[in-house]
Amino acid sequence: MLYAVETLNLTKRFPVQKRYRDLLLRPFYSKEITALKDVNIKARKGEIFGLLGPNGAGKTTLIKILCTLILPTSGKAFVNGLDVTKNEKKIKKIIGYVVSDERSFYWRLTGRQNLFFFAKLNNIPNREASITIERLLEFMELTHDADRMFKDYSTGMRQKLAIARGLLTDPEIIFMDEPTRSLDPITAQNLRKLIKEKIVGEAKKTVFISTHNLHEAEELCDRIAIIHRGEVKITGTVEEIKRKLDPNRRYVIKLKNPQNGLLQSIYNLTSAGKVKVIPDGPFPCNTQIEVETTDSNGSISQVVKEIVGMGGDICSLYEKELSLEELFLEVIDTENRMAGR
Amino acid sequence: MALFIEKPLAFVWRDFINETSYKFSFLLQFFGIFISTLIFFFLSKLLGDTGASYLKPYGGNYFSFVLIGIAFYSYLGISIHSISKSIREGQMFGTLEALLVTQTGIPTIIISSSLYSFIWASFRVAVYLLLGGLVFGVNMGNANLVGALLILILTILSFGSLGIISASFIMIFKRGDPVSRFFTGISTLLGGLYYPVSVLPEWLQNLSYLLPITYSLEGMRLALLKGYSLSMLMPNIAPLVIFSVIMLPISIMAFGYAIKRAKIEGTLTHY
Numbered sequence: 001m002l003y004a005v006e007t008l009n010l011t012k013r014f015p016v017q018k019r020y021r022d023l024l025l026r027p028f029y030s031k032e033i034t035a036l037k038d039v040n041i042k043a044r045k046g047e048i049f050g051l052l053g054p055n056g057a058g059k060t061t062l063i064k065i066l067c068t069l070i071l072p073t074s075g076k077a078f079v080n081g082l083d084v085t086k087n088e089k090k091i092k093k094i095i096g097y098v099v100s101d102e103r104s105f106y107w108r109l110t111g112r113q114n115l116f117f118f119a120k121l122n123n124i125p126n127r128e129a130s131i132t133i134e135r136l137l138e139f140m141e142l143t144h145d146a147d148r149m150f151k152d153y154s155t156g157m158r159q160k161l162a163i164a165r166g167l168l169t170d171p172e173i174i175f176m177d178e179p180t181r182s183l184d185p186i187t188a189q190n191l192r193k194l195i196k197e198k199i200v201g202e203a204k205k206t207v208f209i210s211t212h213n214l215h216e217a218e219e220l221c222d223r224i225a226i227i228h229r230g231e232v233k234i235t236g237t238v239e240e241i242k243r244k245l246d247p248n249r250r251y252v253i254k255l256k257n258p259q260n261g262l263l264q265s266i267y268n269l270t271s272a273g274k275v276k277v278i279p280d281g282p283f284p285c286n287t288q289i290e291v292e293t294t295d296s297n298g299s300i301s302q303v304v305k306e307i308v309g310m311g312g313d314i315c316s317l318y319e320k321e322l323s324l325e326e327l328f329l330e331v332i333d334t335e336n337r338m339a340g341r
Numbered sequence: 342m343a344l345f346i347e348k349p350l351a352f353v354w355r356d357f358i359n360e361t362s363y364k365f366s367f368l369l370q371f372f373g374i375f376i377s378t379l380i381f382f383f384l385s386k387l388l389g390d391t392g393a394s395y396l397k398p399y400g401g402n403y404f405s406f407v408l409i410g411i412a413f414y415s416y417l418g419i420s421i422h423s424i425s426k427s428i429r430e431g432q433m434f435g436t437l438e439a440l441l442v443t444q445t446g447i448p449t450i451i452i453s454s455s456l457y458s459f460i461w462a463s464f465r466v467a468v469y470l471l472l473g474g475l476v477f478g479v480n481m482g483n484a485n486l487v488g489a490l491l492i493l494i495l496t497i498l499s500f501g502s503l504g505i506i507s508a509s510f511i512m513i514f515k516r517g518d519p520v521s522r523f524f525t526g527i528s529t530l531l532g533g534l535y536y537p538v539s540v541l542p543e544w545l546q547n548l549s550y551l552l553p554i555t556y557s558l559e560g561m562r563l564a565l566l567k568g569y570s571l572s573m574l575m576p577n578i579a580p581l582v583i584f585s586v587i588m589l590p591i592s593i594m595a596f597g598y599a600i601k602r603a604k605i606e607g608t609l610t611h612y
Contacts, residue, residue: 014607035607061607067442071604089444097442103435106355108362113355120351121443121450149362165439 002081004173004206005043005066010075012036012061012230035061036230038075043208043223045172048200050221051210054332058230059210063175066208067097079173096166098176102158107151111142111161114150115168122169136164139198156187163191167199174199176209180216188213192220214325226331233331238324245327248292250320251300254285256313263287265310269303285315348445349453356457374465378472381407395537400566405479409562410534412469416493417528417554419458420500421521424508427454432515441609447600448593451508459497470565483568489561492574495581496557500524502588509592509599512609528554556580 013032022029036058043049051059064070065077068088077084079091105114112133119129137143140160145153153161159179166174179195180188199205211217217224218238225235234241255262266289267275274292293299300317307314361367385404399406428451431437440450473479503524510518531538531545532554538546549555560577563569571578603609 012607064607069438069441069604069609070607071601073605092442092444095442097439099435099439099442101435101438104439106359106436108359109355113358117351117355118439118443120347121440121445123444126347169444 002045003042003078004045004047004080005041005049005208006078006081007039007041007062007066008076008078010036010039010062010065010077011073012058012065012070013073034230036065036072039227039230039232041225041232041235043206045206046200046204047222048196048207048209048220050217050224051208051227052212052214052217052221052224052328053210053227054212057212057227059212059227060177061230062227063097063177063208063210067095067175068092093169094172096169096171096174098162098166098174098179100159100162100176100178100181102155102162105150105158105161105165108149110147110149111153111157112137112146114161115165118165119168124168132168132170133164136167139167140164140194156183156191159183159187159191160194163194163199167203167205171205173206173208176207178210178212180211180213188216192216196220214323214328218324226328228332241324242322242327245330246322248294249300250322251291251293251303251317252320253289253291253304253307253317254315255287255289255307256284256315258287258312262307262310262312266307266312269306290320348449349456352453353457353460356454360457360461370465371468374468375472377411378408378469378477381411382477395539398567399537399562400480402479404477405473405566406537406562407535408469408473408477408479409565410558412466413493413496413558413561414529414532414534414554415462415465416459416496417500417532417557418525419455419462420497421504421507421524423455423458424451424501424504425511425518425521427451428508428511429515437609448596451505451596455504479566481565484566485564485568485570485574488564488569488571488574491571492557492560492564492577492581495578495585496553496561498585499553499557499581499588502585502592505592505596506588509595512596512599512603515608524552528552531555533558550580553581553584 012035014035016031016033018029018031039058039062041049041051051062053059061070065072065084066079068084068091071085080094082091082094084091106117109117115133115136116129119133124132133146134143137146140163142157142160142164145157150158150161163174163176163179166176176195180191183191195207195209200207209220211220221238223235223237224241226233226241234244236244263277266277269275274290276290278288278290291300291303293303304314304317382404385402385407388403396403396406428437431440431454441447443450470479470481474481503520507518507521510520528534531541531549532552533549534554538549538555538559541549556577560574560581563577564574600609
């Protein structure tokens, strides 16, 4: 199967800049930091693949390698089956790179002029460039502001123009490096909608997006890879990741005015795994119990049966799903614990 | 229009819009040309025939001598500085990364980025020469324009190669490029910009003949002020050709190495 993006044990190490002392005392000593370590990911065509990780995880480095801006130290990276180290020109023809840095535009040129300049650098003839730019401006809802200088654009408009620039060549794959960074929640939401509905839905592009925003990853991506300290910890759909990281099920049971003895008995239930009791809620269902079951085949029924059997009065019961954020933190916490932090 | 012309033109168009958007600064540049011409005109009046013997090979007039010096010296500055400047600006402003992911090769990006400076310099030279000829009476009636153009092209090529080496330093070290500093300083001192090389002590004169600027400025003056033919200009043309033939391949190799190293270190867009 030909993947839009595929990496095989991709590793990137950067040399650490020497201090004056090292230059004098150890001029030939070189120290490196690992930005990516044995990264293996596969992004399918037509999907939104999210690279999720905290700042400094290696997301930008990976995207830059895939966009041929950085050379890997070892391993392989392919974009549409093309090796990034050998096919720079071919890759540039099929990708769009949405640089989230607003300084990547010419501030005293208008939005339209900026797009025209980049169109020329992408070998688009004048007439075709004008038509494409007009279409993209409309697509990104920037037509009315196209002839204003870039410096007068709002952050949201700048980001939209960056996406328009990424789409100039009608690329098959679009790389977006934190496209909603520094946007207000409403603009970010609109931009996510635009990526999902228009760029992937209508234009049928493959989007490879990096983000540290869990909500964004959950809302936008078909599949994600959680990356931390240069290593991909887990890959899959949000559901798959949740199942992998947290196979147990959690339920919240609200009880009506339980007696102390009952709560003690619930703690000792053999059918339940971890039990957490949160007393003093609002009357009448003033006690909330979180029960974690290890067996999904009906053990919650057993728990309920036993509680009722002990005289418990259940007001409500629902399954509690861990958010991606909680799972993400679990991955990071585990990693930090293992690193001795 | 062929794409190889369209891309450089796009850079010129970009820079023109950018420069002219700073209206006051743009107009001020014209004023600067007039002022500097006027300064050298009065200086030449003050000097009178003082240095006539030194200036004899160039027609004997200090104003004509220095006017051509300052007019064409700007090409040296641009050839050496503009490429590294465009890289540095791209790194600092953040535009370099966006340029590097386009379907345009790095050499085209870098060279095209400095085109506007060359066009603007040519315009300035034309204004200098026009002012000199029409207002201050510099006589260029016998000028060998073909010879002057050839020397100009060789000047740009030889200094351009130094500029590319300078850009390679900037690509790796980001700041503190020794090539442009050294060559600009030494060329101003020894290249015959404000005074003929013949006024220098002999050992410094010998040093000056290692610099391409010496041949550029002398050749340009002889072509424009004395109307020397191509064969008469050969002592100036030949060293420039040799310099270009040696330095251009070296500079291109150095630049290729710098880009690869920056890509390995991930510092292509750092500043």
